[in-house]
Amino acid sequence: MALRDSDPAEVGGYRIEDRLGSGGMGVVYLARSASGRRLALKVVHGQYADDDEFRTRFSREVDAARQVSGAFTAPVVDADADAPRPWMATLYIPGEDLGTHVRRHGPLPADRLRELAAGLAEALRDIHRAGVVHRDLKPANVMLAGDGPRVIDFGISRAVGFAPADALTQTGRVMGTPPFMSPEQFTSPHEVGPATDVFSLGAIVVYAATRRGPFDSASPWETATQVVEGTPDLDAVPDELLPFVRLCLEKHPKSRPTPDELLHLLREGRLPEPAPEPEPAAPAPARPRRRRWWLVACAALTALAAVAATAVAVTRDDHGPRYALPAGWHPWHRQAKDPYRGDEAAPSPSDSFTRCAATGTSLVCAGDGVMAARFALSDGSQTWRKPIDPKPTASAATGGGRVFGTGPGGVVYVYGADDEDVPNRNDTTVTHFSVRAVRANTGALLWARTTGSSAMTASGTNGGVFTDSSGLDSGMGATDGDGYAVPVRRGVISVFGDQDQWYALLGAAHGEVLWKRAVPRGHDDDCTLREAGGRPYLRCAAYAKDGAATHTRISALDPSSGEIRWTATVRGSQNLLGQARGHLVLTDDETENTKRTLTLVDLSSHIVTSVRLARSERDATGYVARDTVYFTHYSGSLHCVDPFTGRLRWESDSTVEQPGPPLATTDRVHVASPTGRLAALDTRTGKVMGTAPGRDDGGTSDSADAVHAPLVLVGDALYVPYGIRSVYTVNVKDL
Incomplete structure (x- = not known):
């Protein structure tokens, strides 16, 4: 980097030659000592x-x-923690970090995976013997050196021997990736x-084998829930590991x-025998013991995947820690006020929330054409x-507003549509589509970026048919x-451009365009952006005359x-439903x-299968x-299907x-x-297993098609958007 x-x-007397990168704590430079030694x-x-x-x-x-010794x-080499800007110099390790290598070259082959697992186990043995816990072991902190992996960046590590009363261990902060x-x-x-470092080691090996983490989800909250309660996705991990x-x-x-035990497992194909445990003087409550896991591991090595699957079922810990409710939580229900009240030119206020997102202590909801609250x-x-x-216009059918995700620093992203009457052109309205970053706790607009515009002319009155006066195509889903x-x-x-001919990355800090790419579609293609498993995809359906x-093309995008x-x-027009165990799942929409x-x-x-x-799913x-x-049905019927067999x-x-x-x-679907x-x-x-009654205090939408905002789960608190701009919350344990 320049x-x-x-x-x-x-x-500190070391000459700076280049930038190696920038992280949460500081900037890392390539430096050189007086003798010519390269340092990070x-x-x-x-x-x-x-x-x-x-x-x-x-x-x-x-x-x-x-x-910690420098072997792993x-x-x-040198440091000054008291400098105006503290610094630390370590020996420079040439090569890529594991995350960069996997992104560029794909998953590691089985032999290199085994070397990685052994090298990191050795490194952790060395680190832990020094009385240190790393606490942020991740692919970016593993350098692939010529003599094996090296662990770097002890930015949030803490010595094991620090007293529990130490102020820094009492802050309650959740730190890590x-x-x-x-x-x-x-x-x-x-x-x-x-x-905790051993757990991270397992997650790193999965990432190196599959180019994804074992608990990857669409948001940090979902990822955290998966880590605490979910089953890891290990489908593409080699059987031997x-x-x-x-x-x-x-x-x-x-x-x-x-x-040490992991190294023995890799060398001998089994864990070392545990020392005999003395008989307790009196019966003691049952608790997890490592002996059971050793026996399961040995059996798993003999029968590979089949027995490994059994090991998960046998050893699942049903008494592990669970989430609590948000601080100060109690059941509540609220209806947001109509921000257009009293404005005769406003669009109809009878709209439901279309999506809500939680970040920090806030739940932010947006209504299609109505508001964000x-x-x-x-x-x-x-x-x-x-x-x-x-400034809503008299000729516009709706404005627009939809929360579609969260960003760093307690930000929610909202997709908006502002309507503007065109002077001297009767019944003509230009709609400006934009992405906006809003501070969840204050509502302050961090940035807004217009992504496209479209001119419309009304045919008829009050909700008549609209035609595109500019000939623009909104196929990308404006x-x-x-x-x-x-x-x-x-x-x-x-999406980007008045004809949705581009897609672009808008930076989290200021909304600036970091890159822009043309949509690779034919004349009659209908392309949309989609997300599955926390990754972006481009879905383009092609149509005959x-x-x-x-057919439909699903393209994975490099963010x-x-x-x-x-x-x-894939054949025909198909919708991307999501991701399941290392596979995208689609179904026909016609x-x-x-x-x-x-x-x-x-x-x-x-490979497509x-x-x-x-059982065919009609109108589902x-x-x-x-x-x-x-599959959900209008009548209320819910069908649960195995995506890999089609079995009901x-x-x-x-x-x-x-x-x-x-x-x-893990045990309920809501x-x-x-x-x-x-x-x-x-x-x-x-x-x-439990129900909560419907409510009439929120009213109902005038739309013939019901609007469903997805449920939001924060810990054990479930938030249910309903009616017109209304939300209530329950403790899922009480259902």
Whole structure:
């Protein structure tokens, strides 16, 4: 990376030659000592240097790194924790970090995976013997050196021997990178020990084998829930490493092997025999013991995948930590006020929320053509509400507003549509589509970026048919709820251009266009942006001259560049439902409204397979939740289907009319109606385990088609949007 004008020429007497990268704590430079030795020199960001707690934490990083030998890490050469901008210099390790290597070259082959697992186990043994816990082990912190992997960046490590009363261990902060964090880092961060690094080791090996984490989900909240309660996705992990990975990813810290035991497992094909345990003097309560896991691992090595699957069932910890409710939570229900009240030119206020998103202590909801509003997660209090279109026009049918994701720093992303009358052109309105970043706690607009415009002329009055006076094509979903924008780590990938001929990445900080790519479609293609498993895809359906769908292309997008990584082609017009166990799941959206098959796309090989449904689903809407396909029916019937066999696992009368998108946990699947009636069903049998009644205090939408906002789960608090701009919340444990 090129140096910037603001970068120093030297630090601590070391000459700066290049930028290696920038992270949460500071900037890392390539530096050279007087003798010519190359160093990686980290300089703390200026805004943190005056933070006493941060300075103390950096001092600990230096102390921790110095305690560990350089055989498996980057040894410390020099440091100054008291400098105006603290810095630390370590030996420079040439090569790529594991995350960059896997993104560029794909998953590691089996032999290199085994070397990686052994090298990292050795590194953790060395780190833990020095009394240090890394706590942020992830692919970016693993360098692929010529002599084996090296662990770097002890930025949030802490020495095991620090007293529990230490202020920095009592802050309650959750620190780490969610896809590679352990369950205890979310549920009891004060009690994190060496076993947390072992869990991260297992997650890293899965990533190196599959190019995805074992608990990847669409949002940090979902990822955290999966880490604490979910089953890891290990489908593409080589059989010989499954026992190693499964043991690392056990939920309870005491059930995970030590690095020494993992090395023995890799060398001998089994864990060492445990020392005999003395008989207790009196009966003691049962608790997880490592002996059981050793026996399971040995059996798994003999029978590979089949027995490994049994190991999961036998050793599942049903008494592990669970989420609590948001601080100060109690049941509540609220209706947001109409921000257009009293404005005769306003669009109709009779619209439901279309989506809500939770971040920090806020639940932010947006109504299609109505508003965005903030509810406190704890008590539903509203601190702000506003129209997306501050100056609605008389000729516009609707404005637009839809929350579609969250960003860093407590930001929610909203897709908006502002309508503007064209002077001297009767009944002509220009709609400006935009992506906006809004501070969830205050409603302050961080940035707004116009992504396209379209001129419309009304034929008739009051909701008559609209025609596009400019001939613009909105095929990429400018007005389609789920096809316009997808949040990614660096910002938002959005449709772009007045004819939706581009898609672009808008930066999270300022909404600037970081890259822009042309949509690769034919003249009659209908293209939309989609998200599955937290990754962006481009879906393009092609049509013949007679209007019949011929095929659909699903293209995986590289969020960093916008380039298409690979494309799979499926027959007819198919909708992307989601991701299940390393496969994209699609189903036909035509065929006389009857779904007869599922289509699977393997994310590793990109091979397309078709699975015939055991029972055709007529007039049903399909969803993927926790590796399972659910079909909802207008009558309230809910069908649970295995996506890999097409077998109907169960069908149930949910008691919920017009059920919306299901929300599944490990043992329950929840559905709600437009009026707020809620049902919780057993995921294994479909039995209705609990219900909450519908409500009439929110009113009903004037639309003939019910609007379903997905349910939002924060810990054990379930938030149910219903009626007109209304939300209520319940404790899922009380259903």
